[in-house]
Amino acid sequence: MIDLDPGPEVAELRERVAAFVQATVIPAEQRDHSEHGLDESLRAELQDAARVAGLFAPHVSVSLGGLGLDTRGQAAVFEEAGYSVLGPQALNCAAPDEGNMHLLSVIATEQQRARYLVPLAAGAVRSCFAMTEPAPGAGSDPAMLATTATKVDGGWSISGRKWFITGAEGAAFAICMARTGESIRAGRGATMFLVDADNPGMRVDRV
Ligand SMILES: Cc1cc2nc3c(=O)[nH]c(=O)nc-3n(C[C@H](O)[C@H](O)[C@H](O)COP(=O)(O)OP(=O)(O)OC[C@H]3O[C@@H](n4cnc5c(N)ncnc54)[C@H](O)[C@@H]3O)c2cc1C
Structure with missing residues (x-):
């Protein structure tokens, strides 16, 4: 049987998070006037407060x-x-930063960790995860990926369109899923690419 009780230390931490949310985060909701996402300066302020309270990045090593x-x-x-x-x-x-941090902490190379995971874990940048595409591309079924990645001199050329990408605006980088094979099955044919958002080939539009 799996013991799902995280223990007394987590119980105490949980209470501190609840108190922090009540005292600091909920009152700040009224100061979030951004049309989409969270105002960056308010995000930084809340993250500073979480650091001071010893509650920042609970999932990060x-x-x-x-x-x-x-x-x-x-x-x-x-x-x-x-x-x-x-x-x-x-x-x-x-989301999607937490999932991206987890992914990078499991599979990133040392170079990728230094360049992408370290600033993301520190809250210095945000990221996005770009899988979903307009029909008939990937959605519930990622095997329908229409975005392609082709090997070129010095790297890869990615071509395609994504939508519903949470946090794309203002993200420093995307983890982008693209087709690298004719067919996608048995764990082959699709690859995740780290794409810098200041890459001239990446454009974010509001639809
Ligand atoms: C708030 C929000 C945030 C999101 N953030 C991200 C993000 O950060 N990155 C990202 O990549 N995507 C993101 N998405 C997209 C999300 O992953 C897709 O909407 C989801 O995967 C479904 O894909 P779709 O919208 O293309 O719907 P479809 O795949 O076209 O599905 C449409 C309908 O058909 C049903 N259906 C599909 N296939 C089958 C089947 N084989 N059998 C029976 N029924 C089926 C589905 O259940 C659904 O009801 C986000 C979506 C939302 C709503």
Whole structure:
């Protein structure tokens, strides 16, 4: 049987997150006047407050400045953070950054960690995850990927259109899924690429 109790330390942390959300994050909701996403200066202010409270980046390893919680601990803390729509951003554990941090921490090379994971974990930049495409491209079924990546001198050329990409505006980089094979099956044919947002070939439009 799996023991899902994260233990007394997480229980105490959970209470501190709940108190932080009540006292600091919820009152800030009224100051978020951005049309889309969270105002960047308010995001920085809330993240500073979370750092001071010792609650920043609960899912990130201690070596990268986080609290190093395991999945059970993360579940408890994320639940409390989610009591306010701004809570996960204050703790730097909002989607899609949290998932991207997890992915990078598992598979990134040392160079990729230094360039993408370290600033993301520190809250210095935001990121996005670009999988979904307009029909008939990828959605529920990622095997329908229409975006292609072709090897060229010095790297890859990615061609395609994505939509519904949370946080694309203002993200420093995207993890972009593209087709690298004729067919996508048995874990082959699709690849995730780290794409710098200041790449001249990347354009973000509001549709
Ligand atoms: C708030 C929000 C944030 C998002 N953020 C991101 C993001 O950051 N990055 C990103 O890449 N995408 C993002 N998405 C897109 C999301 O991943 C897609 O909407 C989702 O994968 C579904 O794809 P689709 O919209 O193309 O719908 P479709 O795949 O076209 O599905 C349409 C309908 O058909 C049904 N359906 C599909 N296939 C089958 C089947 N085989 N059998 C039966 N029924 C089926 C579905 O259940 C659904 O009801 C976001 C979406 C939302 C709403």
